[in-house]
Every structure is written in C-alpha cells, then in structure tokens.
Amino acid sequence: QVQLVESGGGLVQPGDSLRLSCRGFGATLDYYAIGWFRQAPGKEREGISCISSMDDGTVYSESVRGRFAISRDYAENTVYLQMNSLKPDDSAVYYCAAETHYSCSDFGLPLDFATWGRGTQVTVAT
Numbered sequence: 001q002v003q004l005v006e007s008g009g010g011l012v013q014p015g016d017s018l019r020l021s022c023r024g025f026g027a028t029l030d031y032y033a034i035g036w037f038r039q040a041p042g043k044e045r046e047g048i049s050c051i052s053s054m055d056d057g058t059v060y061s062e063s064v065r066g067r068f069a070i071s072r073d074y075a076e077n078t079v080y081l082q083m084n085s086l087k088p089d090d091s092a093v094y095y096c097a098a099e100t101h102y103s104c105s106d107f108g109l110p111l112d113f114a115t116w117g118r119g120t121q122v123t124v125a126t
Helices: none
Strands: 003-007 011-014 019-027 032-039 046-051 058-060 068-075 076-082 092-100 120-124
Touching: 003 092, 011 058, 019 032, 019 046, 019 092, 032 068, 058 068, 076 092
Parallel strands: 011 120
Antiparallel strands: 003 019, 019 076, 032 046, 032 092, 046 058, 068 076, 092 120
C-alpha cells in the first residue's frame, strides 16, 4: 500500500506561485492516478486536478484551469501541482490521493480516491 506525503504549502500573497509535491513511499506511483483535492473551512472538499495512471492524461476543475498544472516525475516518485496566480479563494488544505488504474481523461475529476495524504496548508493573503 502506497503512502503519500504532501509538501510545499505556505503563506503567500495574491498573484504569487507555489508548487505542491505529493511523494509516494512504499510503492511506485507509476500505476496510480493521483488527484489533488482541497478543503477550505466550512466548505466541501473539492477535486481540482487529476493525472491518470497509464497515459498521464490530466483534467482540471474550472476554478483552477489555466492557473494550475499537474505533472508527474517518475524518477522522484512524485506528482507536482504548480499553482500560479494564486487568489485568496485558493486558501485551503490541499490533499493528494491515489487510485489504481483510473483514467482522469475518461472519468473526469474523482469524488474520492482510496489512499490519502495528510494535507498541506495553503494560505493566500495580503
């Protein structure tokens, strides 16, 4: 069973960028689709991006499309989320999650995945 550890969160100003990392331990992420989710206080969890297993197809929510980019580094066993032009509404705890053999391109953003990290806090404020 793979374990996921997120890092890279922090406090930034509007318009700044951050890169989140989701590193896998205990197993290769090669066969896992990885999703990024976020949850702000008082709000429901939101799936914002997903990268498929097999073909690395990607999908984004409307709220982040054009500003965020998901990518995979097989050598580092890590999936990244590059976040640009950050807004105060992007403030949340960001989680990555893994699911085997899931096509983000075919099935879209997931509601839930099997294996979760503990999250990293992102705060965008002046």
